[in-house]
Amino acid sequence: MQTKKADLGVLGLGVMGAMLALNFADNGGFDVGLYNRTHEKATRLKAENPDLAERLHPSETLQDFVASLATPRVIVLMLSAGSAVDEQLAQLQPLLEDGDIIIDAGNADFNDTRRRNALYDGTGLHFVGMGVSGGESGARHGPSIMVGGSAEAFKRLKPLLEPIAAKYDGSPCIDWLGTDGAGHFVKTIHNGIEYADMQMIAEIYAILRDGSGLPAGQIGDVFADWNTRGLSSYLVEITATVLKEVDTETGKPLVDLIVDEAGQKGTGRWSVIEAQKLGIGATALEAAVAARCISSARHLRLAAAEVYGDLGIDAAIFGTAPADIAELESALETAKIVAYAQGYTVLAAASEEFGWNLPMGEIARIWRAGCIIRSVLLQDIMQAYEGGASVQNLLLVPAFAERVKLGQVALRKVVAKAAAAGVPVPALSSALAYFDDLRRGRGAANLIQGQRDFFGAHTFRRLDREGVFHHIWPEA
Ligand SMILES: NC(=O)C1=CN([C@@H]2O[C@H](COP(=O)(O)OP(=O)(O)OC[C@H]3O[C@@H](n4cnc5c(N)ncnc54)[C@H](OP(=O)(O)O)[C@@H]3O)[C@@H](O)[C@H]2O)C=CC1
Numbered sequence: 001m002q003t004k005k006a007d008l009g010v011l012g013l014g015v016m017g018a019m020l021a022l023n024f025a026d027n028g029g030f031d032v033g034l035y036n037r038t039h040e041k042a043t044r045l046k047a048e049n050p051d052l053a054e055r056l057h058p059s060e061t062l063q064d065f066v067a068s069l070a071t072p073r074v075i076v077l078m079l080s081a082g083s084a085v086d087e088q089l090a091q092l093q094p095l096l097e098d099g100d101i102i103i104d105a106g107n108a109d110f111n112d113t114r115r116r117n118a119l120y121d122g123t124g125l126h127f128v129g130m131g132v133s134g135g136e137s138g139a140r141h142g143p144s145i146m147v148g149g150s151a152e153a154f155k156r157l158k159p160l161l162e163p164i165a166a167k168y169d170g171s172p173c174i175d176w177l178g179t180d181g182a183g184h185f186v187k188t189i190h191n192g193i194e195y196a197d198m199q200m201i202a203e204i205y206a207i208l209r210d211g212s213g214l215p216a217g218q219i220g221d222v223f224a225d226w227n228t229r230g231l232s233s234y235l236v237e238i239t240a241t242v243l244k245e246v247d248t249e250t251g252k253p254l255v256d257l258i259v260d261e262a263g264q265k266g267t268g269r270w271s272v273i274e275a276q277k278l279g280i281g282a283t284a285l286e287a288a289v290a291a292r293c294i295s296s297a298r299h300l301r302l303a304a305a306e307v308y309g310d311l312g313i314d315a316a317i318f319g320t321a322p323a324d325i326a327e328l329e330s331a332l333e334t335a336k337i338v339a340y341a342q343g344y345t346v347l348a349a350a351s352e353e354f355g356w357n358l359p360m361g362e363i364a365r366i367w368r369a370g371c372i373i374r375s376v377l378l379q380d381i382m383q384a385y386e387g388g389a390s391v392q393n394l395l396l397v398p399a400f401a402e403r404v405k406l407g408q409v410a411l412r413k414v415v416a417k418a419a420a421a422g423v424p425v426p427a428l429s430s431a432l433a434y435f436d437d438l439r440r441g442r443g444a445a446n447l448i449q450g451q452r453d454f455f456g457a458h459t460f461r462r463l464d465r466e467g468v469f470h471h472i473w474p475e476a
């Protein structure tokens with residue numbers, strides 16, 4: 001029987017919740033109350049972890065769960081995003097008391113988080129939207145934690161959360177990033193960048209597989225090698241592992257047997273929707289979300305392959321010489337910098353729009369370990385913001401400009417070759433197009449303004465004089 005009240009409770013013991021609960025018990029040494037809609041998961045978690053069992057306290061009812069927690073309570077929700085969170089909040093609210101803190105630690109649409117924060121305002125309860133990244137293993141051993149909500153609530157949560165967070169050079173990858181939805185917004189953009197990163201890696205894989213004709217294992221070796229330098233990151237590391245894995249039943253590379261339809265739970269889409277709402281062109285993120293959608297339309301792709309399959313891919317265009325592989329490496333590294341620059345631009349715009357004053361360098365700091373997009377690049381991004389430097393766009397920071405000036409040559413060649421060969425590289429090419437768009441002082445939107453004024457009297461500004469003008473255009 002539980003005699004001592006638990007230090008906190010975890011509600012929702014799916015993949016992430018179960019691992020977070022173990023992390024709290026193990027690395028935090030906390031007593032953890034457990035509750036799950038399907039009760040068996042709570043009892044099983046305790047039974048399967050005898051070494052931590054004395055700190056795990058499952059309850060069968062929500063009432064017992066709430067009663068098992070020390071006051072003021074801290075309850076971590078780890079549920080599927082959306083209505084599940086609202087339902088649980090509604091059931092919890094009458095059981096809670098002044099000062100209790102409820103954390104939504106799942107992925108949430110930050111608009112929901114803002115709405116929920118507003119609901120709790122003035123109730124004496126605190127609602128905290130908190131992004132957690134690192135997948136199952138991160139949740140168990142140390143995720144990157146992006147906290148929103150009130151600074152006051154964070155002060156109380158810090159001693160509970162720091163011990164379970166990932167550590168980079170001993171420093172915990174957790175911080176309070178701003179009020180209401182700030183934590184979930186930053187997690188959403190993290191995932192948008194994650195989508196872009198994964199898509200670009202997949203495009204390079206497609207080039208090596210369909211353009212260069214390399215088998216999966218050898219492509220895995222290429223990624224493993226790249227992981228020792230500028231591209232060093234969790235995603236490149238796991239790419240190498242996934243590519244080298246062999247299916248024991250068939251003896252074939254497992255990746256060759258996996259259906260080419262990418263799932264998505266919504267965070268990538270949210271990142272792009274919010275970028276659009278803020279008026280920011282995050283084209284690599286957009287391309288990555290769109291590519292997942294196209295991947296899911298497998299029947300359509302198979303039908304199109306029947307119609308256009310004879311066009312094939314020109315395999316003579318991409319080589320496998322060390323210089324060819326190095327070109328791909330440089331292209332990927334450059335496009336990745338562009339994707340991060342886009343993600344950070346969305347963060348900056350949101351910070352301004354919602355008055356969060358997001359600590360940009362700190363976000364890079366807490367992404368350096370634990371999270372899915374952890375990479376050596378984040379160290380450079382952190383440095384770009386050092387001393388609170390105001391950064392308009394990462395591509396304008398001298399250290400990145402130098403790298404991109406060199407790397408764009410490879411990116412341009414790879415995108416051009418891919419177009420010629422017939423290998424789709426939507427994220428790499430949108431990164432290149434963004435860069436080219438950004439670097440030209442004079443774009444082509446003057447024509448669009450002319451067209452808009454023609455059909456809708458939308459007016460335009462002129463380069464040679466101040467003011468707003470409408471022209472009487474000749475009839476078409
Ligand atoms: N998996 C990952 O890599 C990551 C996931 N996340 C986020 O964490 C959250 C949880 O994800 P994950 O653990 O993977 O998901 P799972 O599907 O493994 O677990 C979902 C949990 O939500 C509960 N649940 C679902 N619907 C309801 C409902 N209507 N009422 C009560 N409980 C409900 C489930 O209960 P039951 O057992 O009864 O079904 C289960 O405990 C999500 O928001 C996800 O986006 C964040 C980072 C990484």
Ligand SMILES: O=C(CO)[C@H](O)[C@H](O)COP(=O)(O)O
Binds near residue numbers: 265267
């Ligand atoms: O948040 C995560 C990683 O950071 C989750 O794994 C999320 O589910 C990934 O998104 P998707 O399922 O859409 O690929």
